[in-house]
Amino acid sequence: MADWYDEVYQDQERYGLRFTQRLYDQQSPYQRVEVIDTTSMGRVLVIDGVFMTSERDEHFYHELTVHPAMVTAPRARRVLIVGGGDGGTTRRVLQHPSVEQVVMVEIDALVVEASKAHLPGLGSWDDPRLELRIGDGIAYVREAEVDPFDVVILDGTDPVGPGEGLFGRDFYRGVRRMLADDGVFALQSESPFLDRQLFLDIQRALADVFPRVHPYFGPAPLYSAGVWSWTLAGAEVDPAAVDDARAAAVEPSCRYWNRDINRGIFALPSDLRRELAR
Numbered sequence: 183m184a185d186w187y188d189e190v191y192q193d194q195e196r197y198g199l200r201f202t203q204r205l206y207d208q209q210s211p212y213q214r215v216e217v218i219d220t221t222s223m224g225r226v227l228v229i230d231g232v233f234m235t236s237e238r239d240e241h242f243y244h245e246l247t248v249h250p251a252m253v254t255a256p257r258a259r260r261v262l263i264v265g266g267g268d269g270g271t272t273r274r275v276l277q278h279p280s281v282e283q284v285v286m287v288e289i290d291a292l293v294v295e296a297s298k299a300h301l302p303g304l305g306s307w308d309d310p311r312l313e314l315r316i317g318d319g320i321a322y323v324r325e326a327e328v329d330p331f332d333v334v335i336l337d338g339t340d341p342v343g344p345g346e347g348l349f350g351r352d353f354y355r356g357v358r359r360m361l362a363d364d365g366v367f368a369l370q371s372e373s374p375f376l377d378r379q380l381f382l383d384i385q386r387a388l389a390d391v392f393p394r395v396h397p398y399f400g401p402a403p404l405y406s407a408g409v410w411s412w413t414l415a416g417a418e419v420d421p422a423a424v425d426d427a428r429a430a431a432v433e434p435s436c437r438y439w440n441r442d443i444n445r446g447i448f449a450l451p452s453d454l455r456r457e458l459a460r
């Protein structure tokens with residue numbers, strides 16, 4: 183018997199998926215982690231009642247989280263991922279032949295466990311270039327004494343629960359500390375439509391820490407309102423400075439992203455252009 187799973191957003195909106203079975207349901211020290219089988223989106227990872235990723239639409243989100251940074255950074259050899267426990271971001275990073283080492287810091291072992299067991303196509307868990315650390319990404323960027331990273335990617339939840347501390351100046355300062363001087367930081371920066379204030383707050387906090395901040399936009403069918411934002415930040419990052427060889431190496435593996443898409447996503451909608459200029 184099919185049932186409905188509803189994500190309720192700030193008591194204002196409800197987005198529902200019909201599901202046939204619940205494959206995983208565990209409470210970790212941080213959050214409730216579920217995997218459900220849905221009729222329209224395939225398997226879906228849900229954290230604290232919020233849809234995180236689905237078999238059917240994950241390529242939009244993960245390709246857009248990863249490739250714009252990986253092709254605009256001057257080098258893309260050492261990459262740090264904070265969060266990303268389902269493995270989709272890591273797999274896209276590891277598709278880049280230039281990558282020599284990926285450190286992934288995910289706070290919740292159950293997200294990794296659930297994804298490995300029930301969304302096995304998402305990650306590249308056995309790649310020898312991947313160092314998976316179960317731990318606090320906020321503490322890692324504040325304290326770790328390691329060589330600088332060429333690219334840092336934040337693939338977190340919304341700013342609730344363990345994800346809350348990933349949306350502020352202290353965390354962004356930690357990221358800057360981990361980055362090479364000319365490195366690139368990429369993060370998901372929430373819905374520019376549904377929660378405009380949060381999107382603007384993220385942009386302003388980033389601008390206090392990084393000289394250059396470039397939001398970009400794309401589809402995310404699983405997330406409320408369907409349009410999502412990401413942001414590149416860094417000391418020198420230029421979205422137009424795409425490394426053609428690196429881009430050409432991953433384009434055949436992509437379902438959505440390519441260099442033409444990349445040229446368009448950084449265009450600012452007119453109202454946002456005015457709001458960001460204030």
Ligand code: SPD
Nearest residue numbers: 234235268338339340405
């Ligand atoms: N509203 C949900 C936002 C979730 C963003 N991160 C999803 C993680 C997918 N790897």
